[in-house]
Amino acid sequence: MTVAHADCREILPGLHQLKVPIPNNPLGYVLPYLIEDEKGYVMFDSGWNAPEAYGALMSQLMSLGVSLKELKKVIYTHVHPDHYGLAGRLKADCDAEMVLGAPERGFIESRYGHPGQLLDRMAEFLRKNGVPQGTEPALSQASMNVRQFVSIAQPDSVLEGGETLIIGRYEFEVIWTPGHSPGHMCFYDRRRRIVLTGDHVLPTISPNISYHPEQSPNPLGQYLESLRRVKDLEVDDVLPAHEYEFKDLKGRVEQLESHHAERLEEMMRGMGDRACSAYEVAGMTTWVTGKFENFTPWMQRAAIGETLSHLEYAVSREMLRREEANGVNRYRASLN
DSSP, X not given: OOOOOTTOEEEXXXXXXXXXXXXXXXXXXXXXXXXXXXXXXXXXXXXXXXXXXXXXXXXXXXXXXXXXXXXXXXXXXXXXXXXXXXXXXXXXXXXXXXXXXXXXXXXXXXXXXXXXXXXXXXXXXXXXXXXXXXXXXXXXXXTGGGGGGOOOOOOSEEEOSSOEEEETTEEEEEEEOOSSSTTOEEEEETTTTEEEEETTSOSSOOOOOOOOTTSOSOHHHHHHHHHHHHHTOOOSEEEESSSOOBSXXXXXXXXXXXXXXXXXXXXXXXXXXXOXXXXXXXXXXXXXXXXXXXXOHHHXXXXXXXXXXXXXXXXXXTSEEEEEETXXXXXXXXXX
């Protein structure tokens, strides 16, 4: 007889929502989804590689009567540490098939295996976008401490988008939704009217959409297009990777579209007719978490990346033009 775990919830028959903590992180936890299949179990995302996270995951599986040998496949929405971090440990413990979006595969080695080249590229990228000389080392290396929370496993198979995955009583259409990460995938069951959105659409948080050396040239443009891709899906339940499940997918997408339009408008209003670097624009933008100058290096880098995604989107729409002077990119209102 199994005993129900407080952090396990059966959302629909054979589909359980788990809750895995992210220690010392404002997100608090990630929500993996476990689905019973004819040959065992399939899980979407797993959490990052910390004792608290692994212990919580094992405790919840045990409460459901699921042994590790029954975990046959883990599908990752993307390879950010809070989703993918436990991949290597799970692979070693149960040899489950590891699956992720094809564009994410290349980031495993460059970010978590041997990041030296990426650090050099990031430092140059930050200098080029106005970060003061001497400040860029702290910002370029700000994400390195999370490497300890990632246990690497290479994917056994990859998804391109457009595939159909039959998992037990569920039939998911794979939807490629780049923006937050280039290979982010969502999973839609048309008949059951549910969608697993990963970080693409969250109930109250706007996922970070950053321009950086491993992103597309226009990540915000991609993200807005990806929002349109899911906006009109017929769903009763939206199952995200953080916070909680919700109902109104279209309404939430419209809120996110408005948020980014308002953020860009604020940035352009702050710039006026001046030519400004992304670092300068980030410093004059209102951030929910406080003032830019008080941010940790990691938060400053995230803010610069998000600022750049808006500025580059505006360039693509011919609202701004990009100018380079003395090795620094600056943005100015278009003459049109």
